[in-house]
Amino acid sequence: MHYMAAHGLKRARPAELIPGTVSVITARMDYLPAATPTQPGAWQALELSRLTRPAEGIVSVYARGRDYHKVLRARLQKLGERIAAEVGPLGHRAFTDSAPVLEAELAARSGQGWRGKHTLLLSREAGSMFFLGEIYVDLALPPSEPVTPHCGNCHACITVCPTQAIVAPHRLDARRCISYLTIEHAGPIPLALRPLIGNRIYGCDDCQLACPWNKFAQRSALPDFDERQGLSGQQLVTLFGWSEEAFLRLTEGSPIRRIGHERWLRNIAVAMGNALRVGVAEAAVLRASLQARADHPSALVREHVQWALAQSQVL
Ligand code: B12
Ligand code: SF4
Ligand code: SF4
DSSP states (O other): OHHHHHHGGGGTOHHHHSTTOOEEEEEEEEOBOTTSOOSTTHHHHHHHHGGGOTTEEEEOGGGSSSOHHHHHHHHHHHHHHHHHHHHSSOOEEEESSSSSOOHHHHHHHTTSOEEOTTSSEEBTTTBTOEEEEEEEESSOOOOOOOOOOOOTTOOHHHHHOTTOOEEETTEEOGGGOHHIIIIIOOSOOOTTTHHHHTTEEEOOOHHHHSOGGGGGOOBOSSGGGSOOTTSEEEEHHHHHTOOHHHHHHHTTTSGGGGGHHHHHHHHHHHHHHHHHHHOOTTHHHHHHHHHTTTTOSOHHHHHHHHHHHHHTTOO
16 A cells, blocks of 8 residues: 555645645445345344354455446546536546545545544444545535534444454554455465454455444445345355456456455465364365465465465364
């Protein structure tokens, strides 16, 4: 994530990124798939139950459908054009995680919600299961007001975090966060953190699953975030068996594609090692599947496979 340091204060100063910017229009877009159970608390219970099946891989909810960068940015760009059609010539640029922009902070200051203790933006109407995006415009708009925070004495997200990555309220040590380790981090996953990752193979939702406000999380109005076949409830051995060609085909248009086949195998090997350590009925199949990748051309994959195989001997 060195791009964050590289851009320095440009991230906090919109007019340095896009000269002429005087206002920022912020937006949030819900992403729970349409098929998510509607009873209060039911979707979190369903997601948490996946943690009790260690031979299954968990892909975080936001990544099971189409890549949000494309979906949200295209819609914001269209919105900018429609505003321009109404108000006359308008300089406008849409972003969603596509430029050095402090999205959560802009959203908080403009009243989309408050920053939860897990650092994400949170709203009384929609929990935190939404993406953020914005349009930088060269038009002076009346500013909207921030909302009051509603975390109170709750610290459920801090307590539940498997790696204790939320080191204090509103402070995240990204180096410990499973989302960082499985998505952004390129090298070997630190040994001490591997057992804590469990069966999470892409991203992590735990701090959001624990959050009481997420009983108000909303379903997406779009089909784009509907789950793709094979991305949830899937056995680790099946996902580990994907060839590079299958990985590229099955993750076309999905955010997962960005991590590449090598990191995909690295992540799944960690989850397989964790399943072997806790002892699962599928142990023999898991070991055979790992053995089949023991000579993989990537040293990174080989090392994680060796680690995973060694886990069955720990007890
Ligand atoms: C880097 C990044 C990560 C990193 C670090 C996360 C973090 N909390 O910092 C990692 C890889 C760990 C990560 C994980 C996730 N991420 Co992320 N991530 C980002 C990204 C690209 C930048 C965030 C960032 O700048 N962090 C750096 C810290 C230091 O900044 P900050 O806490 O926001 O702000 C502090 C400082 O900037 C300072 N500050 C504020 N204003 C100013 C002004 C000035 C002048 C100065 C000097 C300082 C300052 O005070 C703030 C409070 O301490 C944003 C998109 C974006 N461009 O904003 C998405 C984003 C935050 N992620 C998102 C999501 C969905 C996730 C995950 C849920 C994905 C998943 N399921 O695995 C997890 C959640 C983990 C968590 N608890 O945060 C969404 C959040 C939506 C929401 N509801 O809030 C975002 C907004 C992407 C999007 N467009 O929707 N992410
Ligand atoms: S995403 Fe997971 S690892 Fe990261 S802070 Fe939240 S609970 Fe912790
Ligand atoms: S779990 Fe509790 S402390 Fe954490 S963000 Fe939600 S309400 Fe705030």
